[in-house]
Amino acid sequence: MENTSKAMIEARNVNVYYDDNHAIKNVDLDISSGTVTALIGPSGCGKSTFLRCINRMNDSIPSCRITGSITLDGQDIYDKAIDVVQLRARVGMVFQKPNPFPKSIYDNVAYGPRIHGFARNSAELDEIVFTSLQKSGLWNEVKDRLDTSGTALSGGQQQRLCIARTIAVNPEVILMDEPCSALDPIATAIIEELIEELRNRFAIVIVTHSMQQAARVSQKTAFFHLGEILEFGDTSEIFTNPKVEKTKDYITGRYG
Amino acid sequence: MTDKDLASKSPWTTEAMQKRLKKRYRKEAIFKAVGLSGLLIGLCALAILVISIFTTGLSGFKETRLTIDVYMDPAIIKAAPDLDEDARTAHMTRVNHRALIRNSLRLAFPDVKGRRDIMTLQRLTSNGARDEVRQALIDDPTIIGQTIPMNLRASSTVDMYIKGQISRDVEQSARKISDKQLGWLDKLSAEGRIVKGFNWAFFSSGDSREPELAGILGAAVGSLLTLLVTLVIAFPIGVATAIYLEEFAPRNKWTDMIEININNLAAVPSIIFGLLGLAIFLNVFNMPRSAPLVGGLTLALMTLPTIIITSRAAIRAVPPSIREAAIGMGASRVQTQLHHVLPLSLPGILTGTIIGMAQALGETAPLLMIGMVAFIVDVPEGILDAATALPVQIFLWADSAERGFMEKTSAAIIVLLFFLVLMNGLAIWMRHKFEKRW
Numbered sequence: 076m077e078n079t080s081k082a083m084i085e086a087r088n089v090n091v092y093y094d095d096n097h098a099i100k101n102v103d104l105d106i107s108s109g110t111v112t113a114l115i116g117p118s119g120c121g122k123s124t125f126l127r128c129i130n131r132m133n134d135s136i137p138s139c140r141i142t143g144s145i146t147l148d149g150q151d152i153y154d155k156a157i158d159v160v161q162l163r164a165r166v167g168m169v170f171q172k173p174n175p176f177p178k179s180i181y182d183n184v185a186y187g188p189r190i191h192g193f194a195r196n197s198a199e200l201d202e203i204v205f206t207s208l209q210k211s212g213l214w215n216e217v218k219d220r221l222d223t224s225g226t227a228l229s230g231g232q233q234q235r236l237c238i239a240r241t242i243a244v245n246p247e248v249i250l251m252d253e254p255c256s257a258l259d260p261i262a263t264a265i266i267e268e269l270i271e272e273l274r275n276r277f278a279i280v281i282v283t284h285s286m287q288q289a290a291r292v293s294q295k296t297a298f299f300h301l302g303e304i305l306e307f308g309d310t311s312e313i314f315t316n317p318k319v320e321k322t323k324d325y326i327t328g329r330y331g
Numbered sequence: 332m333t334d335k336d337l338a339s340k341s342p343w344t345t346e347a348m349q350k351r352l353k354k355r356y357r358k359e360a361i362f363k364a365v366g367l368s369g370l371l372i373g374l375c376a377l378a379i380l381v382i383s384i385f386t387t388g389l390s391g392f393k394e395t396r397l398t399i400d401v402y403m404d405p406a407i408i409k410a411a412p413d414l415d416e417d418a419r420t421a422h423m424t425r426v427n428h429r430a431l432i433r434n435s436l437r438l439a440f441p442d443v444k445g446r447r448d449i450m451t452l453q454r455l456t457s458n459g460a461r462d463e464v465r466q467a468l469i470d471d472p473t474i475i476g477q478t479i480p481m482n483l484r485a486s487s488t489v490d491m492y493i494k495g496q497i498s499r500d501v502e503q504s505a506r507k508i509s510d511k512q513l514g515w516l517d518k519l520s521a522e523g524r525i526v527k528g529f530n531w532a533f534f535s536s537g538d539s540r541e542p543e544l545a546g547i548l549g550a551a552v553g554s555l556l557t558l559l560v561t562l563v564i565a566f567p568i569g570v571a572t573a574i575y576l577e578e579f580a581p582r583n584k585w586t587d588m589i590e591i592n593i594n595n596l597a598a599v600p601s602i603i604f605g606l607l608g609l610a611i612f613l614n615v616f617n618m619p620r621s622a623p624l625v626g627g628l629t630l631a632l633m634t635l636p637t638i639i640i641t642s643r644a645a646i647r648a649v650p651p652s653i654r655e656a657a658i659g660m661g662a663s664r665v666q667t668q669l670h671h672v673l674p675l676s677l678p679g680i681l682t683g684t685i686i687g688m689a690q691a692l693g694e695t696a697p698l699l700m701i702g703m704v705a706f707i708v709d710v711p712e713g714i715l716d717a718a719t720a721l722p723v724q725i726f727l728w729a730d731s732a733e734r735g736f737m738e739k740t741s742a743a744i745i746v747l748l749f750f751l752v753l754m755n756g757l758a759i760w761m762r763h764k765f766e767k768r769w
Contacts, residue, residue, distance in 0.1 A: 177653075
């Protein structure tokens with residue numbers, strides 16, 4: 076398997092409209108596994124909209140219309156044969172604001188495996204919960220209180236619980252929509268370390284407003300501006316030697 | 332202008348500003364006073380209502396009894412000794428209990444002569460006293476031939492007099508109790524034969540034409556059965572409608588129109604729902620008149636808008652982030668609803684439902700239209716039996732001429748208020764118990 080070289084997700088000529096508002100314009104983007112791809116750009120440039128196209132979260136917005144194609148492992152995710160519920164399990168999502176279910180920590184992580192029938196018995200379910208919490212670096216902090224409510228954790232712990240919940244269903248891609256914007260610097264640093272570890276198993280797409288964060292955690296960066304991708308390439312390249320003037324202005328803080 | 336001039340002319344220290352400040356304080360004080368006085372007026376009205384109901388109503392829970400030595404005269408009872416239990420019960424029911432009581436009263440007041448006076452004497456006791464003698468004979472047939480001191484229920488007039496509702500200072504012709512009766516009562520009172528006690532019968536019997544025998548149980552059971560039907564119909568339909576409208580229905584002019592209509596329905600006068608029930612359930616479907624089934628269905632129509640509106644509000648109050656989290660995990664829409672939205676909105680839904688039920692419990696007008704206003708003595712045993720409901724019972728008693736029904740009306744109101752407070756308390760308790768924070 077040519078793991079890192081082949082793109083897992085290929086977006087081709089993607090356009091998104093909210094009624095008459097043309098939010099995403101002709102976006103082409105390849106996302107590879109084993110890579111963290113950062114989407115950066117000023118507010119309202121369409122980064123989050125594009126992110127939410129990848130697991131079809133925009134389906135629930137009636138006014139939203141999408142053209143072009145996005146493929147996951149060569150399969151068009153907007154094809155009628157694709158089950159959108161299954162797609163969202165394969166392409167997990169971590170939201171801006173930590174949103175654990177108001178259930179116990181255990182039930183939060185076990186929820187996905189339960190509804191998708193991943194565990195045949197409670198021992199297997201325990202195992203999934205254990206590994207997911209361990210991968211998200213939360214196990215040592217919560218192992219003695221798995222039955223307390225997930226909402227009782229601190230903000231950073233809640234966000235890691237959400238990540239644990241997402242990886243419990245064994246996704247191929249994890250989408251992160253500004254996962255640290257509601258967190259303090261220490262919690263942010265922990266999440267960033269976690270992203271670095273998770274990169275080996277999942278393709279990660281992260282939307283962020285923080286240049287430093289994009290530079291720290293990602294290997295590829297796409298710069299969005301007014302619904303278009305102005306520049307896409309290796310993160311090191313973009314941050315040291317941007318080819319487009321707008322990109323340069325944005326990452327140096329002169330614009331945005 | 333120098334810096335010093337500027338400082339002295341600061342807009343915050345001028346006289347005009349001071350005036351404006353004073354004006355603002357005055358306005359705030361007036362605003363507070365208006366709000367407070369509104370609250371006080373409301374509280375006063377409530378206090379007057381509660382006090383007036385309780386001062387007239389509490390005596391409705393008490394009863395007056397006369398201790399009479401009842402001679403179980405074998406000549407009147409004429410019981411054959413070898414009867415089995417069923418036959419004996421049947422026989423005891425046919426005994427002339429009235430004569431037993433009359434003779435016993437004559438023994439207690441030997442100087443009362445003449446048919447009319449004896450009848451007046453007997454009117455001190457209630458018609459219900461006969462049932463008490465009968466029950467004593469059924470319970471223990473060995474008392475035949477003995478003289479048993481019994482606390483017989485006094486008539487409503489006596490009850491009213493003992494409770495001070497009838498004054499003896501009034502002209503005899505202007506009061507329901509005669510001077511002779513007063514004399515007999517004085518004698519009984521002097522011998523300690525007038526007993527006041529708690530009126531258990533009020534809670535264990537149905538309606539009656541005689542105030543001292545009338546009870547609330549029939550109406551309470553009728554209300555309970557009616558509400559049960561209402562709950563079973565309105566709750567599932569209301570919650571399902573709310574979920575569909577809030578989470579699945581597309582937003583277009585049809586759903587807008589439905590929403591407006593639901594809001595309008597909540598404001599439709601209840602008597603119109605009664606007419607609807609009469610026209611549909613009774614005339615078209617030929618359901619039984621006066622039955623809790625029909626009452627429940629009619630009240631369900633009336634309660635549905637309340638349940639739908641409160642349930643929608645509760646569902647809307649569930650943060651969208653929870654829905655996103657569930658959908659983002661690959662939960663289907665139905666799973667998202669059943670696993671997350673519904674459990675989180677349940678406290679609000681239940682609160683709304685209970686408040687809707689409390690509304691239905693106090694509703695009178697629609698029940699009048701479908702015949703639940705009939706005079707019904709028997710306690711209903713099912714949703715198809717003829718029944719009446721608590722508020723209708725209050726309406727019926729308030730309309731009755733006898734003085735004794737006045738305190739019964741207030742007593743029934745107290746019972747109704749008790750149930751209302753109970754239901755609202757339950758709603759608050761449930762909200763606290765099931766509420767989850769996120």
